[in-house]
Amino acid sequence: MTESAVMFAKDNAPRFVEELKALLRIPSVSTDPAHAADTRRAAEFVAAELRRIGMENVRLIETSTPELILAYGVGPGLVVPARNGHPLVYADYLHAAPVKGRPAPTALLYAHYDVQPPDPLDEWKSPPFEPTERDGNIYARGAVDDKGQLWIHMKALESLFAANGGKLPVNVRVLIEGEEEVGGEGIAAFVREHPEQLAAEVALVSDSEMFAPDLPTLCVGLRGMIYTEIEARGARTDLHSGMYGGAAPNPFVALAQIIASLKDESGKILIPGFYDKVAKPSADELKAWKALPFDEEHYRETEVGSTVLTGEPGYSVLERTWARPTLDVHGMPGGFIGAGAKTVIPARAVAKVSMRLVPDQAPAETFALYKSYVESLCPKGITLEVRLIHSGDAIVVSTDNPYVRAATSAMHDVFGKDTVFIRSGGSIPIVGDFIRELGIPSILMGFGLPDDNLHAPNEKFLLANFHRGIESIIRFLENVGAS
Template structure:
């Protein structure tokens, strides 16, 4: 790797300047006024892929934002790697909290500040630079490489599943590699081998045909807010366990090795309580250790509650409607649609007297898991060891990236999540940044991973 290290070091400033060019493009996928900016970012990446030597570069238009495809397929009897990433970014609000403008990349304290710096332009760009490094140094790649870079990840990738289904053969590969996650800590690489899935529901409860005067009807008719609180209280037992029949039927217990890995990460409860301004960490299942509860156990959360008068002051009404939004984080082997049906049935069966309950089903996303002992995971571990000088930790992520499961199922290929961000880099928040200490190391780690795969 030494010759690659010298090449990457010599090109560091140029590489950072190129990343700045991409970060200046305000490719906010959720805002229609930035549609042309998203298109510009797609064209920029396509041009960059052509310039480094990738072939069959396409900007594929969808009903939304474009998907970029490119490949280099000249290694017979070698594995094929599909790199996935996204070039769209989150909105920047609240703008006044940014220390420097979000689309004017600024370097301070060896960090590059801009929207998209770590999520995901900076991390995705590492793969482009790794391929360029190998092609410039060797004139070829050690394995076959394909790119699939989309512009809708921040709005749920609505058109990517169809693209996967329609281009299954074109995208066929031996492993999918994604860098859209983080390391455990500074200097401590991590491989995320599991993501939780999700499902969403909304429950509406109705009593009378209109809001009623609390002086004329108070104490005589049902209050929708009261009944909704009563209904929602049936969703958990006194120990924080979800109280929906069959909710846990498909949950697989952690192996002893997985539990050891979680324990080895270390957890400072007092530090976290201080950071969050809390006096205890008793959410969820009380008899399960906190690190397992937030990564390896399913949850059911109330995300929003409303009903009756919401304005300033007092309005003495008895509300006739009340509503709640619910989401669940789900673990490997759970089916989101099945869980939705179980919760819907529970709410309907537990509805208090004197009201009607309706439940609408929202978005779903499948959980994902690649076994720690997967050969591809181990190749990635060797690459981190090669560059960072230490083996990565293995972690389950409590969040969800639904498209990861789509890749896994559609292409029947393992997915390796090789993150190079750090947990405190403010993704989705003001002053998002990427630590440049992981810029060159990230490029070299990806180079090493591709080299490891050829053997």
């Protein structure tokens, strides 16, 4: 049956790509209220396809994330983030035949249909929402993150239904979200409140990448994160710097001084107690990372594109990005950012600051350390508000379980190579929710590549990996069904 499902996928490969393009044309930018209707349209597109291929109980689940509008009220051209409740898409198929006298296991398939904003638009070689094929890749916002990988799941299921006379070899629940790029609070609440509706033995999450082309990869560790805003207030209203400069406090200068005290030149974070709970990777893990094909100079040149790499001395790049915590500043809205000059001393300014966390740093505890340190740095004449926007736990998954074996065996059949176990510097908060609320491990099987430009202009997905991904998931689900 596996072989006929794989054959079905091969025979229908061109159609699968055309369907993916139709999904990529929908600008489902979850963070932008102007795209709220598009985001819903993407959910409906996915739901219609789940119905068409034979999944049951297909429905949209509304999420009730409170709308959070942070209006800075100063200066033109500011981005005002808003968080809408974008629906979850749910479907299931729960009639798989028992295996060896035991009920068939259930796999919970997760992906997301929302995408990052496409900006800066003028750096795209082809329009972000007009998918274009070049050099064996498909270019579009969401190509790899995560619509291409979402479509891998859909097409694996369709192929299995087609080859098995309208049945699946394993029970499947599908849960697809539309708020991954804005913190995923809707899905977190649903998983917390309705664990019985998601009962499963294993989750399959395809929102990650392979370490190198042709190298099957399972991601077994994710960094956690806390995303914060520091709002500094000085005078009651915006002031003219000619008349008041020298007497009025400046919130931007205050923020700059605070930020400069968060991290030293070597990349060490200066928050007291910040590193106390950091767990080191095992000696085996470090040894395996050393054996990975990683060229630091190539990485600097082609991926980072900077003159040097920065970060803590004494740790390799992989350790620094996978197993060490970091702190970054993402933007400082406020004041005057238009063309030309305006001599304003803004009344308020904001800095968006996040930290990537590693096991065993707890987000709430780390935020408390950060908040009290930032408050201790507050310059005179300034009042501060330190807010937590969202957070997620760091995760390490055990490689010793039958689902990992189902995945490595599936990928060996497709790629002809042993799987490498890596970590990712990014965060997929849902993996923590699945462990905590459902008590199930996640298999992080992704088919992106390091140069796929996710979250950046010219995002792409290698079409060969789209097709190999479908075959891998077909084989994985067959293996789980037979286990």
